[in-house]
């Protein structure tokens with residue numbers, strides 16, 4: 001299988017896009033470390049499912065990525081239990097929707113910490129072993145919001161633009177080392193992150209749930225359908241293939257045409 005000898009760390013992989021990516025990598029034989037929050041029994045069932053796909057080997061870290069020390073511990077645990085990651089998928093992300101002049105400062109700090117600073121910490125900790133091995137894949141789940149903005153999402157837009165810029169810089173620094181760094185930038189994908197922002201958007205825009213889905217979320221997406229998590233996962237898997245070795249520093253849109261407008 002494609003990833004038989006590889007260890008993959010996928011942050012924010014207890015649900016949504018990250019879980020789809022973790023499943024796709026494990027199905028190709030990667031030993032996967034899961035990370036994220038959720039019901040312990042459900043997470044253990046996912047870990048078990050992935051272990052069965054890859055030589056009985058999968059692990060889980062409950063590291064809170066807003067805490068750099070917890071990130072350190074997560075990488076150490078991964079190295080100890082599975083080996084040092086040669087595939088790093090920075091996928092964990094949070095959202096909060098409010099006008100910038102009413103945005104709670106602690107929400108700004110949390111969004112920047114999880115969506116942007118954590119990407120720096122995992123990358124700086126994983127890159128040396130990738131370089132040593134002469135092979136690595138850094139795949140960052142950015143967003144259409146790494147390219148364009150929407151109102152009431154200033155911290156998220158700032159963080160995702162930051163991830164896109166950071167990815168380019170890392171790609172250049174690692175270009176001669178067999179390590180690629182890319183962003184995947186989905187449009188709206190139906191996950192708990194989207195589900196969670198509907199009530200706030202209903203409130204701030206005085207809209208019904210149906211209006212938020214059709215007139216706000218899918219308004220920007222010409223295909224008029226949500227992207228599927230497995231679509232994002234298959235692109236992540238492609239980036240791990242040998243023939244993707246020259247794709248680096250790219251911000252790959254998967255947004256139903258949103259940012260083509």
Ligand code: NAD
Nearest residue numbers: 012013014015016017036037064065093143188189191193
């Ligand atoms: P999700 O809510 O289903 O998944 C988020 C994951 O991150 C979960 O596993 C959660 O437990 C984890 N997480 C949250 N805070 C964390 C923390 N402090 N420490 C560790 N883990 C934490 O959402 P999703 O839509 O699958 O989002 C995944 C990524 O995709 C995010 O970076 C998001 O910004 C990005 N994205 C999502 C969409 C979309 O429409 N859903 C679009 C573009 C980009």
